Amino acid sequence: MKHLIDPLDLSVEEIAELLDVASDIEKNPQKYAEVCRGKKLATLFYEPSTRTRLSFEAAMLNLGGSILGFSSADSSSASKGESVADTIRVVSCYADICAMRHPKEGAPKVASAYAGIPVINAGDGGHQHPTQTLTDLLTIRSLKGRLDHLTIGLCGDLKFGRTVHSLIKSLARYSDIRFVLISPEELRVPDYIREEVLRAKNIPFVEVERMEEVLPELDILYMTRVQRERFFNEEDYVRLKDSYILDRQKLSLASKEMFILHPLPRVNEISTEVDNDPRAAYFKQAQYGVYVRMALILKLLGLEVD
Template sequence: MQENYCKVYSFNNKEKKFADHRISVVKLNNVRINSDLVQKFQHLVSIKDITKEQIDAILDKALQIENDPKAFANSCEGKILANIFFEPSTRTRLSFESAMLRLGGKVLGFADPATSSVKKGESIADTIRMAAAYSDIIVMRHFLEGSGRVASEYSSVPVISGGTGIQEHPTQALLDIYTIKKEFNKIDGLTIGLLGDLRFGRTIPSLLYAFSKYKDIKIKLYSPPQLKARMTVLTDIEGKLSYQVEESLSDTIDTLDVLYVTRVQKERFPDEATYERVKGSYIINTDLIKKAKQNMIIMHPLPRVGEIDYKVDQLPQARYFQQAKNGVWVRMALLYMMLGD
């Protein structure tokens, strides 16, 4: 048993009351926060909405679930998840579905808005009100920025964003951090390279916002000039997270603990010609990885469209498939915690 201090938040008549509580928690792979004692959050539409303590609590719960999934097999019995996806998805939608089923709950929803009244012009607000009437928790992916906040304002049940336009993808960031923490037993102090489409990739803002809650992380940004990280995002992390825009991955890959690769977002480009010009401007192959540290890990939110050569899959540094699998544990933790045990 290890003693630790944790700031605990409690709500009483909507007033936040803060108190430092001394608690004892079991040390699990360096995850020290007792998830039952942190403030619950109603919705998750931005990683900015939750604290580091809440993130750590989610990771803690995910680890507990991964270590003993059977113990949680009936945790959400009688509960229904509405999975409503206005944009294509493989991992996010299926892993949320898998997560709910593994918790003993049920899933409804749509993966193609053409089959719903959205096709007739129904608003997000009305669609969400209906989904809330039929379920206990909603996961929504939408191509519009700000759609998550609209949904949370009109839902009577918790809303989790499965990605909103180019804005954010908070649950991807959570599972990414979970993957890194499992690998290194820490987040603080790591050097992390973000490569690829840093402008339109919605995972990038969520990741940077999440990293900014930790200590002494060094971020190195690698991207084609057209796809540099948005100024709004960089302004948000200014002073909270150390970052550097790098020119050459080959020259600096040996400094990285994590290489996080993202694909060029074809669907975000205004025209095909611009997309074609940028596509293929960076490819991770086995020769490049020879220059990296032995314990560096390669991550990718997937799908990949040529950024990582298939031969890299066999290297010990490849983590992207485990990363995707980790999504189930993290999303189980989220559903479990947001549905109130």
């Protein structure tokens, strides 16, 4: 039985295989249209996340499978005091695979210990969101043709953004990666990322406050939302939220071959005037998210397509 709980559960080799399948799906979707016929995906979302849920559901439907589940804790048995361990054992009777979103860190890991079916962590609190990381990796590899020899800029809230931390840890496994960390002083990456990941592995990085000075050297600019709910007080939020807005003027400083990623939803950290620039890849990224989830479902169900 295999699960995906942490983005690092998969080796670099397994990720390469997964992304290969995802790329094949992109090229030949019809080949995969019936492979999950008769299989069911349960989406167990203890907190709402429409985008992630719909991405999983689209993935399963594209494979010819079916979907069932719930989209918020209100409509689940959780309100009757049931443990995640019991819920997953029951859901194992109803579905062949499940994607679980939970506000509590570690809940999907607990579930995987009791599940009779593969469990995919679809986000647990501020902790992990491995299919977002796989989406980011597929997007980068598809657009740049490689996951090594890259200068990666990460911009915005680098302190609380779990997608940023996961992406740094994942890319740190490839050779010749350099990070450019762009954030206000208050929202710099946590110490453990700086010390245990970057310095421990001798990975070159810089930390800067202004996007403009580093844009020309980036292969990828990964923008993130400044989430209101991460701030301790409203005043800080208001002061900082507009500091890191990518607009056409700033973008003019970047290379023609740089691509802009964003895990979405965006609020205003990328000006809409940038949307039609060929370097804007954040909506393509949503499409890659479906392909990589399709590949993941196939892998965890042990299904192969020739």
